[in-house]
Amino acid sequence: MTSSPYRAGRNAQSLYENVELLTGQRGDGLDKALTLRDLSQLGMVQLNRRARGHYAAIPHQREKPKQEVVERPSVPRSLSVSGGFGAILLHWAPALYAGHAHTEIWRASSNSLGLAQRIATTPATTLGDIVRPGSVYYYWIRHVNIRGIVGPFHHVTGKRGQTSSDVQPIIDELTEQMRSSPLIAQLSQADESHSHALNQLDRQGSQAYRSLWAHKVSAGDITAGIGLVAGTNGLSQVAIAATQVFVFDPNRRSPALQPAFAIDNGQVVIPKALIETATVQVLNAQTIVADEVKAGIAMTAPTLTGAVINGAELNVGSGGPYQGYHTRITHDGRVYTDHLIASGGEVDRLTVGRDCVFKGRLEAASGTFHGTVNASKVVGSKVLVAQGSTDIPSRTGDMDRYGFQWDYAQPVDTGFVASAWGDSRRTYVVECHITGGVEAHNWVAISYPATIWWSVKADRPYIVTRWTTPATLFFQLSFGTARCRARAQTRATWKVYELL
Incomplete structure (x- = not known):
């Protein structure tokens, strides 16, 4: 299907x-x-x-949704x-x-x-x-x-x-019935006044029996009349020919002569009515009080007040960039707006696609920045300013009881050069990680295993800064034993952080 x-x-x-x-x-x-x-x-x-x-579209690389x-x-x-x-x-x-x-x-x-x-x-x-x-x-x-x-x-x-x-076909049908009605024809005759009853049977007695009564009065060009007709076909008619028709309670004293039902110039006037079912094509009302109101196509109102609004979409503020509105809420809960003012709340999994300005305090448990962070002052953190790696040469130890030592001293760019002596003070932290190890020299008779893994950390890492020249990174690595050498793929990876 x-x-x-x-x-x-x-x-x-x-x-x-x-x-x-x-x-x-x-x-x-x-x-x-x-x-x-x-x-x-x-x-x-x-x-x-x-x-x-003309515009050309370049797709963005977006993360896959969860x-x-x-x-x-x-x-x-x-x-x-x-x-x-x-x-x-x-x-x-x-x-x-x-x-x-x-x-x-x-x-x-x-x-x-x-x-x-x-x-x-x-x-x-x-x-x-x-x-x-x-x-x-x-x-x-x-x-x-x-x-x-x-x-x-x-x-x-x-x-x-x-x-x-449709109401109009019903009105047209009633108009046609009025034209063919003998009662209407009787009231439309030119006699000034008459009262007549007609009973007719055909010779065989099968002709429909019909009774008619009508009364009509005229004064100059003004005519009024009333009539009744009944037939065996189940149709009965009551016709009133008048410009105005009034129905009132003569025993009601206050207010006097108030119509309960009236017709004036083709309009029906009813002060109060109890109607169980009504079909109205065009309804003009000042106040409507109802338990339930349903609109099949649309409902238009300048002010709509209610406790709960259930629907699929909500569009507010015409003339905006989101399908012609400034704020739009879709059926799946997405909110599009070109201006948002909020004093509080919680947001999960927020993605900011463009520039964002925080004028207050921003607090976060963790996070990752892809790009450059510019700040006048950041307290209690460290920033990676330089990193690198170097191969440790494979050589024989110094054959003493202190083991083999290897020094590293190379220039490092920390991104800061002092313009004068003592104009600023920076604090740096050096982290060094070792991959690989050492092994016993093959011609030295020792009782150590064939391979001795290196687990020593970097000793005395520090940075020596100068006035207007790049700083120098220094750290010292020591082997765990003298009669050994570095393995062929032993490397030292270092990172320099600036404490803020």
Whole structure:
């Protein structure tokens, strides 16, 4: 049951849905058309401007994201369907499994899952399906995780959704019935006043029985009338021909003569009403108090106040760089904003792609800087200023009881040269690591093993600084025994740190 995410057809509705898919406003975003501007804002590429003002994209080397926990999609819960005039609203409970991506919506004109077709995908928990007035459809939904694994449908039986019929055809039908009504024709006659009852039977007695009563008065060009008609076909009519109609309680004393129901210039006036079910095509209201309000397509308001807002996306501040808004929150929890002011909080796994300024105290447990750190003063730390390595020559020991000693003394660039005597004082630390070892000389008769491993550390490492010349690094290495020599691959690796 897989099909193309794009809607086939040449009508305006198909064009709207396909454009929404390409712009990322509908679906899971896999079919969104990405631009170079989007990739640059996401930090995936770097834009270089070339000849004639054209831009070229250079991809960034990004670290691979950590493996996320992804579970199989669960069964959708609490699907409800509500119909309006031109749209059917679907709502369901949020998915509770890890790795949720989006929800598929399937639709059929009959209650058969085998005939259903996928009409949309959305990361939200609501969807408005735009259909014709008076339409009846059945709906199924299922969840899909970020790996593309689909879950089960909410049920084998679909949820029925129906839109209300358009009011204008109903009005047109009533108008046609009024034109063909004998009661309306009776009230439209030119007689000034009459009262008439008509009973008619055909000769065989099979003609429909009908009773009609009408009363009409006229004063000049102004006419008013009332009539009743009833027939065996089950149709009865009451017609009132008047510019104004009033219904009031004559026994009500306060306030006096307040209409309970009135018609004035084609408008119905009802001060108070109790209505169980009402179908309204255009509703103009000052105050609406309701337990639940559902909008199938859109809801527009200058001020929206509520305790909880559940949805897939949130766009705030038109005219910004993120799809036309200054702040945008996507369905997967990503927040895009061009200006953030925060007084506190906690952030895990934060990546700063561009320049960042800290005007207060910055405290960290550990970290790594790839680049240059410029600071006026850093306390309680050390900075690597120089490093190197050297081979230790393979030679015979000095044949004394103190063992073989080897001295290293070479210039080292610490990055600092004093401009005058005593103008500044720097403290350095030298670390030296030895790899390799020593071995007994093959012509010396000794009782040592064939190989003697070297475990001695560097002795007396220090740096001798001069006035305006580079400093000199010095350290001394000693063998553990006299009758030995260095192995062929013995090296000394040193690092010089400056204490801050």
